[in-house]
Amino acid sequence: MRSASARGSSGWSSDRLIYLLFLLSGASGLIYEVVWVREFGNVFGNTVYSASLVVAVFMLGLGSGAYLAGRWVDRRYASAPSAPLRAYGCCELAIGGMGVLIALTLPRLGALSALVSSYTQGANGWYYLSSGSYVARYAVAVLLLAPITLLMGATLTLLIRHLIRRDIALAGWKIGALYGVNTAGAAAGAFFTDYALIPSIGLQTTQLLAVFLNLIAALGALRLASRLTPVADTPGPREPIPSPEPVSRPTGSRRVVLLTGLALLLSGFAAMGMEIVWFRHAASLLGSFRSVFSLLLTVILVGIWLGALVGGYLDRRLGRPAPLYMVTQALFAISALIGIATADVRQLSLATAANATAFLAASGWKRAIMELWFNMQPFLREVLVPSFFMGFTFPLANAMIQRVESAVGTRAGLLYLANTVGAVLGSLVTGFLLLPTAGMQQGALVLGAGTALAIVALFLAARPASVGVFFLSLAAVTGALALWVGLPSDHVARRTLTLSPTDRLLTVSEGVTEIVAITETPQEWRTLITNAHPMSSTSRPAQRYM
Secondary structure (H helix, E strand, C coil): CCCHHHHHHHHHHHHHHHHHHHHHHHHHHHHHHHHHHHHHHHHHCCCHHHHHHHHHHHHHHHHHHHHHHHHHHHHHHCCCCCHHHHHHHHHHHHHHHHHHHHHHHHHHHHHHHHHCCCEEECCCCCEEECHHHHHHHHHHHHHHHHHHHHHHHHHHHHHHHHHHCCCHHHHHHHHHHHHHHHHHHHHHHHHHHHHHHHHHHHHHHHHHHHHHHHHHHHHHHHHHHHHCCHHHHCCCCCCCCCCCCCCCCCCCCHHHHHHHHHHHHHHHHHHHHHHHHHHHHHHHHHCCCHHHHHHHHHHHHHHHHHHHHHHHHHHHHHCCHHHHHHHHHHHHHHHHHHHHHHCCHHHHHHHHHHHHHHHHHCCHHHHHHHHHHHHHHHHHHHCHHHHHHHCCHHHHHHHHHCCCHHHHHHHHHHHHHHHHHHHHHHHHHHHHHHHHHCHHHHHHHHHHHHHHHHHHHHHHHHCCCCHHHHHHHHHHHHHHHHHHHCCCCCHHHHCCCCCCCCCEEEEEEECCCCEEEEEECCCCCEEEEECCEEEEECCHHHHHHC
16 A cells, blocks of 8 residues: 555646646647638638637637536536546547547538528629528537537536645635646647648648647546546645635635626626737737737737736735735736837837848848747737736636535636636627727727726625725726826827828728828828838829839
8 A cells, every 4th residue: 555645746746747738738729729710711701700700609618618517527526536537538539539520621611611602782783791691601610619619618627626626725726727737838839830830731730730639638637547546536745735714715605606707707808808909909010910910829828827827826825816816907907008008110110120130131040030029029018917917817716716625616617607708708899899989099998997897896706805905906997097098099099100200190090900091291292001001102103103
């Protein structure tokens, strides 16, 4: 019979291996997502709306799968401690199998798309795709992606149930670490898919690589599950000793659970909405290049990864998740507004001019690294810090409500579902409503107000504790929003334009995908500028070739 220390060491090693497997799973998930957005864009139209709806299906599948798996695994865990890990391995195996089927099906969707499409003639004589055709196309997307994304979402709550066991006081730390390593894998998947995998091995082989990562995770988890014994469910000496639970923590009542879920929904709404604003802003500053968007997504995921780890660690050390959540939400809103307000295309122009000679002299991988670093710098200034605070939300929300050992999976799944629903609403409302009607600047204002509402929900969940932190956090966000309202109405749009000191800005208009401006020189020559790029001019040299 093994000693207690041997059992503890074995449990510690198996937990670290699970983190590694979930990192591979995160990389696989983002590889799939990047490829699917490309493939469905080719088949159904490469538009912002097409991509948004595909991502919405992806996110809702993740949230629904997490919730359903959480309810199932809580019932199974009491009688079979190895059930969560075994179910996780089976899910990864099924995801790999479905990944192969989708990889073989997507290239043939063009013919199916043509079969379900019909056109109607508009009043102007042009033919438009019918409403029924749009419904049919997106129904195809749902039928293909819903089953696999449900299983992807299930993997998180299954591993949360396995890792927490009876260590409820360590829920924030363990969930933060698990969520963080999965996000780190996602960041790697987002970066390498567009920058290395698709250019070198193609779309289909890239998907098969993701399938291979699923198989590694599946085999590793099933192997660990086969070695589990009831003894392994007891924390060994190597596990950190839970600290006494602070009296200020919520009790985990139904009211607290629902209010915390509402706060996480509002946080997800504000965070995903701000990501859409960042995407739009990046297009204005750097151009609508696919690699730019992949790089932006990578920076966001790296920030969330680091924030999840730090959030879990601070909860473990301080044991006050609700005040931490309020403070980090305030810091998210403030840092996001500062980043957007201070971004200026003229800084990029000066940096380009300063490094032009070195860039032209470089070649091969050196030039590629210089271009990568040039594109990354504005994202690091504008996006990394608020993304870091975004990462705190999920582990801290779990730390607030994980008080019942028999409901760990259900509550984790409920929070993940709330977060993904908020993220989908944030994406659709920002992309379809805020940006077209209000623009980036007013859209950011609405999303900042959403953060303030999340802080209010957190206070209602944590009261009567944390009154001081609540008023300080809410006052900080309110002050930042008041300063934001005081900016000129075209402040953000103007800073995306490269203007000569002698040029006069006649008009600037912000659309869904571009910012269009007209400037005039002292010689009364006018220039049309789209997303910081001069497109046309009335000057004599321009008239000769236009």
